[in-house]
Amino acid sequence: MPELPEVEVVRRGLVDHVVGRTIRDVQVFHERAVRRHAGGITDFIDRLSGRTVVGAHRRGKFLWMSLDDHSAVVCHLGMSGQMLVRADRDEPTHLRISFDLDDDTRLLFVDQRTFGGLLVTEVEGDVPLEVLHIARDPLDPLFDDADFVARLRRKDTGIKRALLDQTLISGVGNIYADEALWRSSLHYARGTRGLRRTEAEGLLANIRAVMSEALAQGGTSFDALYVNVNGQSGYFSRSLDAYGQEGQPCRRCGTTIVREPFMNRSSFRCPCCQPRPRNARW
DNA sequence: AAGGTCTCCTGAGGGC
């Protein structure tokens, strides 16, 4: 599932293979892929045809390509989205959108579960309108550590819920939340109010560390669903300590990792290193 | 206002 490191891998691929190219034509194969675009399919195509891609950017899990008319095409990969650059004319399964580029390659948006999508919008400052509400991510040089810690400790919720709140810190999804919490030996239901400043700072450092390590290995991948812009999978899933490790011994203490329902999904933790807090509310 | 829940979606995999 694409979180920040995976999206960053895709962004770098776009820089290498798409920036500088002009879009000759656009085909939309599935209406849902442009459901967030206000003007519908026809307007989406009209606004992209003939445009030149001048940059590829990212904030958290949101990705966008800036265009030569000060607009941008914003992409969210959702659960299963892929950006593929292909030189052939094949139409892979779950192809949703295709861009014909001026070097006779095509940029393909492929998305099995259709939670992802693209839209064209105006850019306000350096950020598209639809991305303005998203917080800076922890790999952003302008991310404000002290402000994050203060806002986190001011919230009244569980720590994992806060990490998944993209308006507080962006780019963290279920995988990296569980990995960072394991590294910090924190239970997901620890209250943000009761978190010590040093605990919050350590957690942020662990988020950065796990994301940086994943990025160095090309992102996390469990199956063929996530691939980078050329269709190559990442290898970080071999390095996971908590996520998906149900039944496996904790690499720190040997206790069996458990999976628990959380927010209509799953959380993985070590029952010994990450004990449930007394009076847990979340 | 802020926090919590629901919903969208498809295919893999398990149980019978």
Add this chain to the structure above:
DNA sequence: TGCCCTCAGGAGACCT
């Protein structure tokens, strides 16, 4: 073999 059920989860709508 085949059918049905469950599960995966990002983010915005909606509710409290």
